[in-house]
Amino acid sequence: MKYLQKLGKALMLPVACLPICGILMGIGYLLCPASMQGGDITGFGPMVGIFLVKAGGALIDNMALLFVIGVGVGMSDDNDGTGGVAALASWLMITKLLSTGFVTTLFPSIADNADKTLAFNKIANPFIGILAGVIGSSCYNKFKSTKLPDWLSFFSGKRCVAIIAGVVSILVSVVLLFVWPILFGALISIGNAIAGMEALGAGIYAFLNRLLIPTGLHHALNNVFWFDTIGLGDLTHFWAGETSADVNWSLGMYMSGFFPCMMFGIPGAALAMIQCAKDNKKKVAIGLVASAALCAFICGVTEPFEFGFMFLAPGLYVVYALLYAIFTVITVVLGFRAGFSFSAGLTDLIFSASLPAAAKTWLIIPLGIAAFVVFYVVFRFAITKFDLKTPGREDDDIDESEKSIKLSNNNYTEVAKAVLAGCGGKENITSIDNCITRLRLEVKDTTKVNEKAIKAAGAAGVIRPGKTSVQVIIGTQVQFVADEFKKLCK
Secondary structure, eight states: OHHHHHHHHHHHHHHHTHHHHHHHHHHHHHHOTHHHHOSOOOSHHHHHHHHHHHHHHHHHTTHHHHHHHHHHHHTSTTOOHHHHHHHHHHHHHHHHHTSHHHHHHHOGGGGGOHHHHHHHHTOSSHHHHHHHHHHHHHHHHHHTTOOOOGGGGGGOGGGGHHHHHHHHHHHHHHHHHHHHHHHHHHHHHHHHHHTTSHHHHHHHHHHHHHHTGGGTTHHHHHHHHTSTTSSOOHHHHHHTTOOGGGSSSOTTTTTTTHHHIIIIIHHHHHHHHHHHSOGGGHHHHIIIIIHHHHHHHHHOOOHHHHTTTTTTOHHHHHHHHHHHHHHHHHHHHHTOBOOOSSOSSHHHHHHHTTSTTOBOGGGHHHHHHHHHHHHHHHHHHHHHHHTOOOTTOSOOSSOGGGGGOOOSOOOHHHHHHHHHHHTTOGGGEEEEEEOSSEEEEEESOGGGOOHHHHHHTTOSEEEOOSSSEEEEEOOTTHHHHHHHHHHHHO
16 A cells, blocks of 8 residues: 555656646637637637647646656655656557557557557557556666676666666566457457446446546547447547437437536545645645646546545545446436537537537536535545545655754764764665655665764654665755765765
8 A cells, every 4th residue: 555655646746737738728628619629720719729729738648658757756766867767768668569550560460450459559548657657666776776797887776777677668568468458358348248238337337437547448448438439439429410319329428427527526526635635735735636626627637636646545546436437327317418529527518518419418517516515525534534645645754843953063064974974884875865854865784873873963863664774864954964975975
């Protein structure tokens, strides 16, 4: 669980980039409907709109790549950029080796299999991005201090990390080459099985759609229900101007249930998270969660909200997916019908309301109010009852009292020298990092660490959180000490 929470924290930085992009895209679609629906783009307003759409899409469309770098750096022991470079190397390797063009070259028969082709067309997804980030950071943590023979010494230490990550990625690609299309095909088969289950089937689909977001495998189900993979194509028929009379199902039933959840349910859940955040982290929670909720409401981009908590509180994410299922069933039964060409936000609701298949769109008000209340109550209860580590409730890295600590000696070089000596000298140091108040070290031999000597140097205390980990409490001046400490260890 701690590993997942660490992964969740690492995703916070790239996730924080996404809400504003989603909002820009929503505004852009309002100004330029043709960017969504097709048609000529003329006039100042539409031109500004398409500009905003493309600006927002620059990051939204490359979300997986943001996750690569964010996880690669964030999961590295000392947040070193080398982990990000290794993660990028892993991403490039995997996506190249599993690209449709290369895979069909190796196995021409795949080109004749629509499901397998579709699987590899969707390989550049957030799951692969996170996987590449984990590979890169893990290789950095494991091999950053590797010493090679003299004739290979140039590649020792950090320089070998990206190389090793590339080798690992080749092995992972070989596994995924066989596993990925099997998983993808299995989900398409599941989609076929639930397609005839009316409202219940729509609910099951909505549940699996959300549940599979972290893996990228939701694309398999989407192609069953939204596009004409098995003769359904809920999205394509809806936007073609058809009605339920033209097809053999209630047109829009596989899209409509997302609207109350994305537009109103997510803001309700976001409010619960903000209210449950720690006092000293409320501003951070508001900045991340509130903007993500606004993004979901305007244009239905939910990833900033979902990736913000799915790894911090995976159990809550399952409940979140279940709420989608419940509201989808209710929506289908009540006869509310709306469609989206991008996602289930306000912009698509407005544009789809005039289409022939749209029905009872006014129900979005009572459905939305209900979704807001239910999501809020469920999230508030679950977070407080089970002490879930949603944004703003993560374990504190430091004690607030440490911020008031002042060094008695402002000669940071002398302090660093004394601390280094107390830690057994530079030969005993394998990693150097710092947070707001602490010097965080990894050592080879903890028996060489002299706590009395370190405290005599002016440190307020010494903590040993792991077998080889040592944290020296310095106070808010720690950055200056850390800089000198690193110089001494070169």
